[in-house]
Amino acid sequence: MSVATSAAPSKLKSFVSNQQFILFLVLLGMIGIFTAFNRIFFSVSVAGNVLADWGPLVLVALAETFVIVSGGIDLSVGSVCTLSGVVGAFAIRALTEGGMAPYLSLFIGALVCIGVGCIAGVINTLLINYAKLVPFIATLVTLGAAAGLALVFTGGGPIAGGPSQAIQLSVPWLGPISTPIIIVIVICFICWAFLHKSRFGRHTYSLGSNPFATRAAGISIAKQTAKIYVLSGALAGAAGMFFYLRLGSGAPSSGLGLELYAIAAVVIGGASLSGGSGRISGTVLGALILTTVTSGLIIVGVDPNWKQVVVAILIAAAVTIQGLRRSEGKAS
Amino acid sequence: MTEPIYEVRNISKKYGAVTALDDVTMQLYPGEVVGLVGDNGAGKSTLVKCLSGVHQPTSGKILLEGQERHWKSPHEALEHGIETLYQDSGLAPHLSVAANVFLGREETVPGILGKMGFLAQKKMDVEAHQELERVGIAVPQSNRSVSQLSGGQRQAVAIGRAVAWAKKVIILDEPTNHLGARQAGEVLQIIKTARAQGLGVIFISHTLPHVMEVTDRIVVLRLGKVVKDAPTSEFTVETLLGTITGLITD
Amino acid sequence: MFGLSNMKRSTAGLVAVAGATSLLLAACSSSDTATTASSTTAGGACQGKTIAFVMGAVADPFFNAMKVGAQAEATAQGATLVWQGDKEYSAATQIPVLDQVLATNPSGLVLIPTDPVALQAGFDKAVAAGIPSALVDTKVNDISKAVTFITGDNTDGGTKAADAIATAIGYQDGQKYKVVVGLTSKTATTNVARLEGFQKAIAANYPGITIADIAYSESNSAKANTNVNNWLTKYPDLSGIFAIDGTNATGAAAALQAKGLTGKVALVGYDAYPDNVKLITDGVFTALIAQDPAAEAKQAIQSICTTIGGGTVTTKEVVIPNVVLDKNTSAADLTKYTYVA
Numbered sequence: 015m016s017v018a019t020s021a022a023p024s025k026l027k028s029f030v031s032n033q034q035f036i037l038f039l040v041l042l043g044m045i046g047i048f049t050a051f052n053r054i055f056f057s058v059s060v061a062g063n064v065l066a067d068w069g070p071l072v073l074v075a076l077a078e079t080f081v082i083v084s085g086g087i088d089l090s091v092g093s094v095c096t097l098s099g100v101v102g103a104f105a106i107r108a109l110t111e112g113g114m115a116p117y118l119s120l121f122i123g124a125l126v127c128i129g130v131g132c133i134a135g136v137i138n139t140l141l142i143n144y145a146k147l148v149p150f151i152a153t154l155v156t157l158g159a160a161a162g163l164a165l166v167f168t169g170g171g172p173i174a175g176g177p178s179q180a181i182q183l184s185v186p187w188l189g190p191i192s193t194p195i196i197i198v199i200v201i202c203f204i205c206w207a208f209l210h211k212s213r214f215g216r217h218t219y220s221l222g223s224n225p226f227a228t229r230a231a232g233i234s235i236a237k238q239t240a241k242i243y244v245l246s247g248a249l250a251g252a253a254g255m256f257f258y259l260r261l262g263s264g265a266p267s268s269g270l271g272l273e274l275y276a277i278a279a280v281v282i283g284g285a286s287l288s289g290g291s292g293r294i295s296g297t298v299l300g301a302l303i304l305t306t307v308t309s310g311l312i313i314v315g316v317d318p319n320w321k322q323v324v325v326a327i328l329i330a331a332a333v334t335i336q337g338l339r340r341s342e343g344k345a346s
Numbered sequence: 347m348t349e350p351i352y353e354v355r356n357i358s359k360k361y362g363a364v365t366a367l368d369d370v371t372m373q374l375y376p377g378e379v380v381g382l383v384g385d386n387g388a389g390k391s392t393l394v395k396c397l398s399g400v401h402q403p404t405s406g407k408i409l410l411e412g413q414e415r416h417w418k419s420p421h422e423a424l425e426h427g428i429e430t431l432y433q434d435s436g437l438a439p440h441l442s443v444a445a446n447v448f449l450g451r452e453e454t455v456p457g458i459l460g461k462m463g464f465l466a467q468k469k470m471d472v473e474a475h476q477e478l479e480r481v482g483i484a485v486p487q488s489n490r491s492v493s494q495l496s497g498g499q500r501q502a503v504a505i506g507r508a509v510a511w512a513k514k515v516i517i518l519d520e521p522t523n524h525l526g527a528r529q530a531g532e533v534l535q536i537i538k539t540a541r542a543q544g545l546g547v548i549f550i551s552h553t554l555p556h557v558m559e560v561t562d563r564i565v566v567l568r569l570g571k572v573v574k575d576a577p578t579s580e581f582t583v584e585t586l587l588g589t590i591t592g593l594i595t596d
Numbered sequence: 597m598f599g600l601s602n603m604k605r606s607t608a609g610l611v612a613v614a615g616a617t618s619l620l621l622a623a624c625s626s627s628d629t630a631t632t633a634s635s636t637t638a639g640g641a642c643q644g645k646t647i648a649f650v651m652g653a654v655a656d657p658f659f660n661a662m663k664v665g666a667q668a669e670a671t672a673q674g675a676t677l678v679w680q681g682d683k684e685y686s687a688a689t690q691i692p693v694l695d696q697v698l699a700t701n702p703s704g705l706v707l708i709p710t711d712p713v714a715l716q717a718g719f720d721k722a723v724a725a726g727i728p729s730a731l732v733d734t735k736v737n738d739i740s741k742a743v744t745f746i747t748g749d750n751t752d753g754g755t756k757a758a759d760a761i762a763t764a765i766g767y768q769d770g771q772k773y774k775v776v777v778g779l780t781s782k783t784a785t786t787n788v789a790r791l792e793g794f795q796k797a798i799a800a801n802y803p804g805i806t807i808a809d810i811a812y813s814e815s816n817s818a819k820a821n822t823n824v825n826n827w828l829t830k831y832p833d834l835s836g837i838f839a840i841d842g843t844n845a846t847g848a849a850a851a852l853q854a855k856g857l858t859g860k861v862a863l864v865g866y867d868a869y870p871d872n873v874k875l876i877t878d879g880v881f882t883a884l885i886a887q888d889p890a891a892e893a894k895q896a897i898q899s900i901c902t903t904i905g906g907g908t909v910t911t912k913e914v915v916i917p918n919v920v921l922d923k924n925t926s927a928a929d930l931t932k933y934t935y936v937a
Contacts, residue, residue, distance in 0.1 A: 170656050171656065181853040185854050220445075220449055263846065266683075312827070
């Protein structure tokens with residue numbers, strides 16, 4: 015039985031409608047506009063600032079990418095980031111007071127942060143798989159609990175007491191790039207490999223695309239969901255450690271609200287909130303665009319509240335382009 | 347006659363107060379095509395899902411090659427060689443043809459990367475199209491998502507996937523949906539080929555002439571019960587229709 | 597999805613939602629009811645009474661230090677302290693908390709309004725209900741009916757900050773200098789007063805200093821850090837930073853350390869967070885303006901107890917003076933004025 019298919023679109027058309035290409039153009043355009051208003055914008059120093067903001071944002075956005083591609087949503091990533099940073103700060107302080115070598119204490123602190131994130135992911139999984147709450151509600155619950163616990167644990171103020179190497183690590187040495195940013199870039203590559211080249215990634219896409227077909231094909235949705243939300247929590251935890259290195263302390267306010275920008279980054283990057291589509295490269299560029307806007311508005315001297323307007327426009331544009339891409343029919 | 351390859355005995359499926367299947371008994375022999383017919387709401391899709399492991403029956407037995415089985419998930423049924431084509435919802439629209447054919451059965455690259463789950467994508471792309479061609483479906487290789495294919499093309503891919511992987515039993519729920527007359531004819535040919543290969547085939551359709559053409563036996567469901575189970579030669583299209591609607595009763 | 601019977605599923609779901617909701621409410625309201633055993637020393641007007649504090653952001657050691665002072669005074673008076681607030685420093689979240697507290701009919705109220713206009717109605721409602729009400733730290737516009745209004749001297753704090761920056765940068769007439777100011781809120785009276793004090797002092801005494809930029813971080817240290825990072829890039833010749841509250845101070849200190857600019861850019865902060873006090877000796881902070889939140893709380897409760905007991909409070913507006921902590925401050929004094937967490 016043969017099935018004829020229509021002619022493939024011209025190479026140029028598919029290249030130009032490629033979401034990543036458009037995002038890259040938007041990014042270049044923004045850099046150009048901000049530089050035109052204030053030449054200082056085009057500098058290693060600003061690039062360093064943009065990357066420092068991009069670090070934690072892209073980590074939670076990567077988390078959100080896996081979740082959104084699978085057809086779910088994780089509203090808890092920001093608060094889990096905060097709570098992880100706080101618990102990590104306590105651990106680092108205790109270890110430092112106990113006389114542990116600075117880099118070792120920071121390394122263990124990072125593991126603690128990621129561990130707390132994983133625990134949050136497990137809680138989300140239990141709420142979704144066993145209590146049968148929809149992801150929106152389940153992760154909303156975790157959001158509240160995590161944010162509340164961060165306040166309860168800290169009594170309100172930041173938890174310092176760690177080694178001074180923490181802030182020193184955040185100093186850029188490879189141009190605008192610091193060691194934590196190098197680690198983040200490596201994490202981006204690892205996420206890219208797992209989402210686009212592995213069985214876990216493919217099952218993530220199929221879950222978002224058609225949960226029934228996924229189950230009918232013999233894939234355990236419960237197991238896949240667990241892996242995705244625990245991964246999300248772990249990345250949020252890593253973001254918490256990132257904030258610790260930047261501030262030299264675990265603050266109970268650092269990651270709050272980050273989830274909305276994470277979701278914005280994923281949507282601007284081309285994912286659909288109903289699942290089945292989205293790419294790591296899109297998320298990475300989306301997050302980079304958002305932090306460029308933040309720095310740009312400060313350098314140019316515009317009321318920073320304009321940032322929300324700009325983000326809204328970017329989201330609207332991204333959704334429109336996604337609609338256009340549908341007629342091109344790229345497979346995930 | 348040999349023993350049945352797949353059999354259900356006294357299967358019931360209740361959802362609270364609603365009884366979807368009521369004491370259904372049915373056999374399928376290897377190298378046989380059994381037609382499963384009935385009006386909307388007769389319970390055909392529910393029976394299909396119990397046979398494929400998507401649902402668990404409330405009571406009754408399932409036997410595969412004489413051995414009692416309790417499918418806890420579709421994965422178990424698939425592992426034992428039972429392939430199913432579902433009405434409408436068997437493909438993931440965002441994935442490519444090859445990705446869909448290998449869904450749940452992906453091949454990984456050799457070595458440690460393979461253990462971590464990294465996919466042998468090019469290999470699967472080539473194999474998918476080879477397998478589909480082997481069972482008589484020709485879809486040009488491309489990276490486009492399945493959502494870009496027409497309804498008929500999607501149906502062809504889904505049928506091809508089920509037939510290519512089937513080892514013992516193949517269940518086809520409304521396979522000629524969305525197909526034009528010529529392509530429907532080709533599907534019926536594929537069914538005859540599967541039968542010739544010794545598979546047991548369950549064929550659900552409401553296109554009665556197709557049922558008459560390709561099946562050896564017909565099981566009629568009405569309101570969750572089996573009302574007739576007889577060789578196809580004993581029916582005409584009119585009597586079959588009558589049995590389905592309840593106009594003709596035994 | 598498949599396999600769990602409908603009955604089990606809905607019960608499990610209900611239990612989970614109920615549990616989740618209560619967890620969510622607990623987290624959001626961050627309430628903290630401190631019950632005190634009746635004190636043997638008291639016997640005064642406040643014995644057995646409930647005094648409620650409704651404050652701004654719970655996430656601020658300034659308020660935490662205030663709570664420590666409030667609790668101590670409440671215990672001394674034999675009263676029960678109710679401490680309520682929200683994690684956000686905003687009127688939208690504080691108003692419902694205030695309503696909730698008023699519904700429990702406390703014997704006395706101490707309010708730390710996040711906005712002078714928005715919280716006026718709630719404050720007046722408390723007064724109309726016959727609850728002796730005081731204001732601490734920030735105020736509402738009309739304080740005529742308040743038992744008392746106690747605040748740190750915010751204007752003076754701004755002035756002292758200006759002096760500290762000028763000294764640190766070696767101000768000389770005729771030279772030009774740039775500074776920036778990081779605040780939390782545009783409307784909170786403390787922020788406004790400190791900024792005004794700063795601006796007036798600069799205009800009067802240090803005309804060579806220009807305030808190049810002002811930004812708001814809404815109590816988020818990470819946002820403050822981002823602001824300062826970008827200012828340090830935008831103004832390569834920046835002389836000083838005035839961080840108007842604790843969270844801004846934390847964010848700014850981290851930024852300076854990361855860019856290796858400690859000592860090169862003068863940093864004056866507000867509020868003696870323990871970790872920031874340490875950084876004075878490290879040279880990151882030029883000076884910290886310390887308030888006395890415990891004293892503010894103590895005085896507020898005392899005034900309320902006097903009112904409950906039928907007395908009159910003569911000190912309607914009390915300004916608790918600030919202390920400037922810098923590298924010249926003795927270790928003993930540093931410890932004395934550090935906020936207790």
